[in-house]
Structures are given as C-alpha cells and as structure tokens.
Amino acid sequence: MHTSLVKEQDIRQPILWFYTPMSLPIAADVEPSLVVYDCMDELSAFRGAPPMLRERERELFARADLVFTGGQSIYEAKRAHHRSVHAFPSSVDAAHFALAREATTDPADQRDIQRPRLGFFGVIDERLDVELVARVADERPDFQLVMLGPVVKIDPATLPQRQNIHWLGQKSYQDLPAYLGGWDVAIMPFALNEATRFISPTKTLEYLAAGKPVVSTAIRDVVTPYGDKEAVHIADASSFVAAVEAALAQPTEARLAIADAMVSATSWDKTWRSMSKLMADALQAKRSAAVRTEGNVPCSTI
Known part of the structure; x- marks a missing residue:
C-alpha cells in the first residue's frame, strides 16, 4: 500500500495487515484504525533473510495491536514480545x-x-x-x-x-x-x-x-x-x-x-471468525480508550 494510493482512493483509517516486518516502510505514513502482524514463521532464520529484519520486527511489535502466529511453536517464541499474541495454526480446504x-x-x-x-x-x-x-x-x-x-x-x-x-x-x-x-x-x-x-x-x-x-x-x-x-x-x-x-x-x-x-475439528472459516472477533474487540477497545481520553481533556479556565 503506497501513500499515494491511499490518497487517490480516499482510504481512511484502514486496517493494516503485515505478513512481514519488511513491509513497514510502505505504510509508514498511513494512519490505520488497527495494525495486525500475521507472523507465519521465523523469517529471520531463513536463508538470505535481510539483516535488518529483526529490528523491523521490533518496530512492528511496537506498532501492532494484534499479533497472529501460524502455529504453536512460533506463538511461544513471540508471546513475550507483545501484549496480544494469538496462535492460529494452519487450517485446510x-x-x-x-x-x-x-x-x-x-x-x-x-x-x-x-x-x-x-x-x-x-x-x-x-x-x-x-x-x-x-x-x-x-x-x-x-x-x-x-x-x-x-x-x-x-x-x-x-x-x-x-x-x-x-x-x-x-x-x-x-x-x-x-x-x-x-x-x-x-x-x-x-x-x-x-x-x-x-x-x-x-x-x-x-x-x-x-x-x-x-x-x-x-x-x-x-x-x-x-x-x-x-x-x-x-x-x-x-x-x-x-x-x-x-x-x-x-x-x-x-x-x-x-x-x-x-x-x-478445523476450517479456514472458523479461523477467520476467531480472528475477526479479536479484531472487532481490539477496535472497540481503541475507540473506548479514545473517548475516555477526550473526556479527560481539561476545560479552559480562561
């Protein structure tokens, strides 16, 4: 997603979904309603992985509202790095x-x-x-x-x-x-x-x-x-x-x-329903927090 496309199509507060931390610069100037990091694997362990991938992932953890992982092992490796990490092992058609x-x-x-x-x-x-x-x-x-x-x-x-x-x-x-x-x-x-x-x-x-x-x-x-x-x-x-x-x-x-x-016991539909609920709950939590923040702004004494 390029900033120019967002402006041309008048896209406002989109949900950003990252499959790799290396995509972070593409959306650097986008104001999202929600950021999801879909972490399917430990990409830094792959042959030829970019040296800056780990640093980019730290940046993405700081920006993400939700982290989904592609299995139990990667969930256990990532859950200490973010407050809201959820395991979603692959399903099947x-x-x-x-x-x-x-x-x-x-x-x-x-x-x-x-x-x-x-x-x-x-x-x-x-x-x-x-x-x-x-x-x-x-x-x-x-x-x-x-x-x-x-x-x-x-x-x-x-x-x-x-x-x-x-x-x-x-x-x-x-x-x-x-x-x-x-x-x-x-x-x-x-x-x-x-x-x-x-x-x-x-x-x-x-x-x-x-x-x-x-x-x-x-x-x-x-x-x-x-x-x-x-x-x-x-x-x-x-x-x-x-x-x-x-x-x-x-x-x-x-x-x-x-x-x-x-x-x-599994299906992609079931996986998506679970993901969708987590996303809806996170969006609602952010909106509620914004309302509380606005309500706490002190009135002018002038």
Missing part, C-alpha cells in the same frame, strides 16, 4: 483435498511412475532434507519419490538424482488433489534446522484431508498434535523407511477415522 480420495486419472507426468509412490509438495528449499530423500531412495529402490514444487534459494544441481526420484516442478493448487490421489504415502522429509524450528506445515492437514497415510520428520508442530494422536508417523533418518512401511501397512479404516477427526 478439506473439500478441495478430499477430491484426492476419488481421483482416478493420474496427471500425465505422473502416469508412468511405478508404485508404491511417496509424494511431497511444497517449496523445495533449505527446509527440505535432500540427503534424507536420497537415503530413502537408495534404501528402497522400489519406492518412487514424487517431489512437487519450485526450487528456491538452493542450487537445483544439488538435488539428488536417482531413477526413483522424480522432480516434477511446481504444480497449481487446483491440480494437487489429482497428484495426491496417485500417491501411496505422503511424506514430509524436513530437515531439523533453524529454518524449520518454528514451522507448522499447512500440508499436514492437506495430506490428511486427502486420505493419505503421512510420514514426517520430528517437526515440533507436527509431533504435537498429529504424531501424539497417531495421525502422522514420526521418524528420523534411520527409521524413515520403516515408518513408510508401517504407514503402508496401516488399516485404512482406522487411519481415516483419525484423519477425519482432526480435519473436521
């Missing part, structure tokens, strides 16, 4: 990903890949444990690893190349259920490093909504609650293949019952 359960036709670039298929979709960057991907492929040459997503911040030449690893590139959101429908296990082979310390992967619920068994490394916001409730198999590098084998052998009916219970 359940109906969209449930289409995978009925998918009967493979996308063209997946059609000729043999089974069993282990699938992943997401950004392929420093958060992905590429050595683990290679290890799984080497330990089980019969497993076919289908990897979807753009390669960002890492050299594509460093990705392990095997006959049973298929780097298929970025796919549209609309096409994901069709790919998921042809997988036998959905995997989250994340590295355990600074960039993944606070992540709460949206794909966890998307995989479960698709009805797929899921295997993940020990990302904290996956272990609790998904691992604790046996919705996701948790493994390290040495046990990942065994966890995939266990996922493949798990009775479908029992697995789907657990997955459906977790998926049905």
Whole structure:
C-alpha cells in the first residue's frame, strides 16, 4: 500500500495487515484504525533473510495491536514480545483435498511412475532434507519419490538424482488433489534446522484431508498434535523407511477415522471468525480508550 494510493482512493483509517516486518516502510505514513502482524514463521532464520529484519520486527511489535502466529511453536517464541499474541495454526480446504480420495486419472507426468509412490509438495528449499530423500531412495529402490514444487534459494544441481526420484516442478493448487490421489504415502522429509524450528506445515492437514497415510520428520508442530494422536508417523533418518512401511501397512479404516477427526475439528472459516472477533474487540477497545481520553481533556479556565 503506497501513500499515494491511499490518497487517490480516499482510504481512511484502514486496517493494516503485515505478513512481514519488511513491509513497514510502505505504510509508514498511513494512519490505520488497527495494525495486525500475521507472523507465519521465523523469517529471520531463513536463508538470505535481510539483516535488518529483526529490528523491523521490533518496530512492528511496537506498532501492532494484534499479533497472529501460524502455529504453536512460533506463538511461544513471540508471546513475550507483545501484549496480544494469538496462535492460529494452519487450517485446510478439506473439500478441495478430499477430491484426492476419488481421483482416478493420474496427471500425465505422473502416469508412468511405478508404485508404491511417496509424494511431497511444497517449496523445495533449505527446509527440505535432500540427503534424507536420497537415503530413502537408495534404501528402497522400489519406492518412487514424487517431489512437487519450485526450487528456491538452493542450487537445483544439488538435488539428488536417482531413477526413483522424480522432480516434477511446481504444480497449481487446483491440480494437487489429482497428484495426491496417485500417491501411496505422503511424506514430509524436513530437515531439523533453524529454518524449520518454528514451522507448522499447512500440508499436514492437506495430506490428511486427502486420505493419505503421512510420514514426517520430528517437526515440533507436527509431533504435537498429529504424531501424539497417531495421525502422522514420526521418524528420523534411520527409521524413515520403516515408518513408510508401517504407514503402508496401516488399516485404512482406522487411519481415516483419525484423519477425519482432526480435519473436521478445523476450517479456514472458523479461523477467520476467531480472528475477526479479536479484531472487532481490539477496535472497540481503541475507540473506548479514545473517548475516555477526550473526556479527560481539561476545560479552559480562561
């Protein structure tokens, strides 16, 4: 949002919603009715993060009325920095990903890949444990690893190349259920490093909504609650293949019952209703405080 746009469109006291502290200068001259900092991750831990990001975040904490976090871990990391921090773990478009359960036709670039298929979709960057991907492929040459997503911040030449690893590139959101429908296990082979310390992967619920068994490394916001409730198999590098084998052998009916219970407990609509209430309450509190302040202005004695 540029100040010129605000003036041209006669926008008065907008709600400012920040996804990154680096956007602060853009709205420096805007007078908002409310400021929300939607903190989805610890961006300062990402490769190539701007050096001034932490300082900008301190400025944003000082300006924000509300802070929303994308998961429990990042909530615990941020709650000491602001008076009103609220955890909102990612939800899921359940109906969209449930289409995978009925998918009967493979996308063209997946059609000729043999089974069993282990699938992943997401950004392929420093958060992905590429050595683990290679290890799984080497330990089980019969497993076919289908990897979807753009390669960002890492050299594509460093990705392990095997006959049973298929780097298929970025796919549209609309096409994901069709790919998921042809997988036998959905995997989250994340590295355990600074960039993944606070992540709460949206794909966890998307995989479960698709009805797929899921295997993940020990990302904290996956272990609790998904691992604790046996919705996701948790493994390290040495046990990942065994966890995939266990996922493949798990009775479908029992697995789907657990997955459906977790998926049905959340929705983006529910998340937005909760956020909206917090915002309405914060706006009302600010208006009430302004009225009290105006009422306390001393009258002129002249």
